[in-house]
Structure formats: structure tokens, C-alpha cells
Amino acid sequence: MTEPLESIDGGKAWYYCTKPMVLGEAPIYRASDSTLHWVDCLSTPPELYILKVDPQTGDAIGEARVLPLEDSVTVAFFRKNRPGSYIAAYYQGVCFLDEATGRFEVVKEIIPTDQREELRFNDGGIDAKGRFWLAEIDKRAMAFGPNQLPANYGTPRGRLWRYDPDGSLHLMIPEGIVCGNGLAWSPDNKTMYFNDSVAMMVFAFDFDLESGNISNRRLLVDRRSSYGEPDGMVVDSEGNLWIAVFASYRIMVFSPEGKHLKDVVVTAKNPACTTWGGENHDIIFIASGKDRTANPEPNDEGGHMFKYHPRDTHGYPKYEFGG
Numbered sequence: 469m470t471e472p473l474e475s476i477d478g479g480k481a482w483y484y485c486t487k488p489m490v491l492g493e494a495p496i497y498r499a500s501d502s503t504l505h506w507v508d509c510l511s512t513p514p515e516l517y518i519l520k521v522d523p524q525t526g527d528a529i530g531e532a533r534v535l536p537l538e539d540s541v542t543v544a545f546f547r548k549n550r551p552g553s554y555i556a557a558y559y560q561g562v563c564f565l566d567e568a569t570g571r572f573e574v575v576k577e578i579i580p581t582d583q584r585e586e587l588r589f590n591d592g593g594i595d596a597k598g599r600f601w602l603a604e605i606d607k608r609a610m611a612f613g614p615n616q617l618p619a620n621y622g623t624p625r626g627r628l629w630r631y632d633p634d635g636s637l638h639l640m641i642p643e644g645i646v647c648g649n650g651l652a653w654s655p656d657n658k659t660m661y662f663n664d665s666v667a668m669m670v671f672a673f674d675f676d677l678e679s680g681n682i683s684n685r686r687l688l689v690d691r692r693s694s695y696g697e698p699d700g701m702v703v704d705s706e707g708n709l710w711i712a713v714f715a716s717y718r719i720m721v722f723s724p725e726g727k728h729l730k731d732v733v734v735t736a737k738n739p740a741c742t743t744w745g746g747e748n749h750d751i752i753f754i755a756s757g758k759d760r761t762a763n764p765e766p767n768d769e770g771g772h773m774f775k776y777h778p779r780d781t782h783g784y785p786k787y788e789f790g791g
Contacts, residue, residue: 473728473729473730473731474729474730474731475730475731475733476730476731476732476733476776477733478718478719478732478733478734478774478776479734479735479774479776480734480735480769480774481734481735481736481756481769481772481773481774482526482527482528482772482773482774482775483519483528483532483772483773483775484772484773485508485517485532485771485772485773486531486534487771488758488770488771488772489508489511489515489755489756489757489758489771489772490508490509490510490511490757490758490760490771491508491509491510491738491740491757491758492506492507492508492740492741492755492756492757492771492772492773493506493507493508493509493542493543493591493700493740493741493755493757494506494507494509494541494542494543494544494556494591494700494741494755495741495742495743495745495753495754495755495773496544496545496546496743496786497521497743497744497745497746497749497753497785497786498546499523499747499785501520502520502521502522502523502747503518503519503520503521504517504518504519504521504743504745504753504773505517505518505519505544505554505567506741506755506773507537507541507542507544509540509541509542510540510757513536513537513538514536514537514539514540514541515534515535515536515537516534516535516536516537516541516544516565516570517532517533517534518532518533518535518567519531519532519533521745521746523746523747524746524747525746525777526745526746526751526753526775526777535569535570536570537565537570537572538570538572539558539559539560539563539572540558540559540588541556541557541558541563541565542556542557542558542589542590542591542592543556543557543589543590543591543592543593543602544556544557544565545592545594545600545786545787545788545789546786546788546789547564547788547789547791548598548788548789548790552566552567552568553565553566553567554567555575555600555631555789555791557589557590557591557592557602558572558574558589559579559584559588559589560577560578560579560580560581560584560588560589561574561575561576561577561578561579561589562574562575562576562578562600562602562631563575575631576631576635576637578629578637579604585607586606586607586608586625587604587605587606587607587625587626588604588605588607589602589603589604589605590602590603590604590605590647590648590649591603591648591649591650591651591663591699591700591741592651593651593652593653593786594786594787594788594789595653595657595660595675595677595680595787596653596657596677596787597677597678597680597790598633598787598788598789598790598791599630599631599632599633599680599789599790600630600631600632600789601628601629601630601631601640601651602628602629602630602631603626603627603628603629603645603648603649603651603662604625604626604627604628604629604645604648605626605645605646605647605648606624606625606626606645606646606647609621609624609625609626609646609666610646610647610666613666614665614666614668614697614715615666615667615668615692617646617666617667623643623644624643624644624645624646624667625643625645626643626644626645626646626647626648626664627639627640627641627642627643627645627648628640628641628645628648628662630680632680632791633789633790633791634791635791638680640682645664645667646664646665646666646667647664647665647666647667647697648662648663648664649662649663649664649665649698649699649700650662650663650665650670650698650699650700650701650711650712650741651663652701652702652703652709653675653703654675654703654707654724655703655705655707655784656707657675657677658674658675658677659672659673659674659675659724660672660673660674660675660682661673661688661701661703661709663698663699663701663711664698665697665698665699665714666697667692668690668691668692668694668696668697668698669687669689669690669691669692669698670687670688670689670690670691670698670709670711670722670726671685671686671687671688672685672686672688672726673685673686688722688725688726689709689711689722689726689728691713695715695716696713696714696715696716696718696720697713697714697715697716698711698713698714698720699711699712699713699714699739699740699741700712700740700741700742700755701742702742702743702744702752702783703783703784704744704778704781704782704783705781705782705783705784706781707723707724708721708722708723708724708729708781709721709722709723709724710732710742710752710783711742712739712740712741712742712754712755712756713739714738714739714740714757715737715738716737716739717733717734717735717736717737717739718731718732718733718734718739719731719732719734719739719742719752719754719776732752732776734754734756734769734774734776735767735768735769736756736757736759736768736769736770736771736772736774737759737764737765737768737770738756738757738758738759738770739754739755739756739774740754740755740756740757741754741755742754742755743786744782744783744784744785744786746777748782749782749783749784749785750777750778750781750782750783751775751776751777752775752776752777752778752783753773753774753775754773754774754775754776755773756769756770756771756772756773756774757770757771758770758771
């Protein structure tokens with residue numbers, strides 16, 4: 469007999485933005501000054517948020533500072549030994565951002581401007597060697613909707629790239645991605661996880677930390693016959709995956725073998741991305757997006773920030789870019 473799935477009340481929004489975000493993404497926590505950083509990648513203009521939080525409780529201290537950005541930024545990370553600077557994926561490639569001003573510096577354009585209607589960058593990750601991984605969206609494939617790509621479409625065009633601290637660029641997956649999302653690594657750095665949200669699947673790869681190579685791709689979690697789009701994720705100290713599942717009202721927790729362990733249910737239909745924070749990295753902060761469907765629930769709190777404090781596990785700080 470199958471054990472019932474544990475469902476935990478994750479509560480209401482914890483930080484209400486002055487205006488609801490269109491799509492909150494890319495939360496990262498900095499322990500040195502206990503600040504939480506995230507973006508609204510689809511607002512006009514796109515915006516960067518920086519908020520001081522209590523390192524023990526995660527409670528907000530004051531209001532977030534909000535900076536306009538020159539182009540849509542979907543994921544950002546701190547740069548090692550470069551205070552006040554982020555590396556990020558913008559619509560067409562890799563950029564640096566300045567924390568004080570929001571100034572935007574293109575580092576590597578990968579998608580040509582004449583392909584902006586076909587491809588864009590989305591989520592990414594930094595591995596333990598300080599390399600930046602960034603994944604694309606095939607916009608035309610995504611437009612069909614979750615798990616709705618017709619058989620005659622062919623192979624989706626989205627790709628996965630790795631940008632190294634020495635400035636070299638490496639194509640890691642040359643095609644086949646609809647909406648690249650949620651990169652994370654196991655605590656022993658032997659496995660890399662990668663979500664394709666619109667395809668509704670989570671994949672695992674063997675990962676070689678020294679070379680940065682990936683191999684032995686396999687399907688870990690298959691949501692195609694269920695619901696929800698696996699979005700941003702983090703891994704806990706036991707190696708479990710905490711995945712913000714878009715269009716589901718929940719963070720779903722899976723074992724390293726892909727077993728669905730439990731759900732943390734929140735009051736936003738569209739949780740989008742997660743990060744560990746707090747002085748012990750035992751608080752999960754969650755960015756969310758508005759429900760932009762025709763008939764959203766009137767009490768939906770998408771577009772604001774959530775937090776959940778599990779009592780039985782913790783996570784790790786996200787790595788910083790080495791260049």
C-alpha cells in the first residue's frame with residue numbers, strides 16, 4: 469500500500485512587493501550582510517530587488533531596494549572576490565550587473581538579435597568550480613503549452629551552455645530543450661540535475677567536477693501525466709531536490725532517486741525559484757509569478773515572495789562565479 473504523501477502548509481506570502489511581480493526569479497542570499505537578491509524578469513523595465521533580512525528568522529528588515537535593468541535578466545549569481553557584482557543570464561547571453569546602480573555590461577552575446585523571437589535564456593547555475601551554466605527557451609515550442617508540443621514540431625531548439633571563469637564558452641546540450649530550468653548539483657558533486665519545465669521532466673546526469681563534463685542523461689522525475697511544471701530548485705544536505713513547481717501552488721520534494729517525498733503548499737499558483745538562506749542556510753526563500761491566465765483565483769498571492777523554514781534539514785549557499 470502506498471504511503472500518503474506528506475503535505476505541509478507553507479503559508480502566505482512573507483514579503484509583499486509594492487506591486488506584484490510579473491515573474492519573480494533568481495533569488496540568491498548573501499550571508500556577509502544577510503541580504504536577499506532577486507529579479508522580476510518580465511516587468512517593464514525588468515527590476516532587481518535587494519532586501520535586508522534577519523539571518524535567524526528570515527524576516528524582512530525594511531523595504532527592498534529596487535533597481536531598473538536594461539534587459540530581461542532571469543538568473544544571477546555573485547562573483548567571487550568581486551563585491552557588488554553579479555554574473556547573470558540576460559535575454560541573449562551572459563552579462564555582468566552592478567549592485568549599486570543596476571548597470572548592465574554584456575559579456576558574451578550568444579543568441580543573435582535576429583533570433584530574439586525564437587530563443588531566449590532562462591535559468592542557470594554555478595558549479596563548485598565556479599563555472600556558469602545557462603539554459604535556453606525555445607519560444608515557439610514553449611508557446612504550445614506544457615506537454616503539448618506536437619509530434620511534427622521536430623526537435624526543440626533550446627540549448628544548455630557553460631561559461632567558464634577563463635571566458636571560454638562550451639555548448640553542453642546542443643538541442644532538445646523546450647524551457648531549460650532549475651540546475652542543481654548533488655552534495656557530492658557527482659550528479660547534476662536539470663529541469664525542462666514545459667516538457668514537465670527532471671533529468672539527472674553524471675557530472676565530472678574537474679572537467680565540467682556531463683554524461684549518462686536519464687529521466688529522474690516525469691510529470692507529463694500529472695500536473696505542474698518543474699521550475700527552479702535547490703538540493704538539501706541529504707541530497708533531496710526542493711523544486712518550485714509552476715502552476716501547482718507548491719514546492720515538491722524528491723529524493724535523489726526521484727521519489728516524491730512531500731509537498732510544501734503555498735498561496736501562489738506559480739512558485740518559480742528557490743534558494744537557501746539564513747545564517748545556517750535552513751530557510752528556503754521562494755520567488756513567484758502572477759497567475760496570468762484568463763481567470764486567476766482572486767486570493768492568489770503570486771508575484772510576491774515566500775519563505776519556509778524546514779526543521780529537519782538545511783541546504784547550502786549557492787556557489788559564486790570564479791571570474
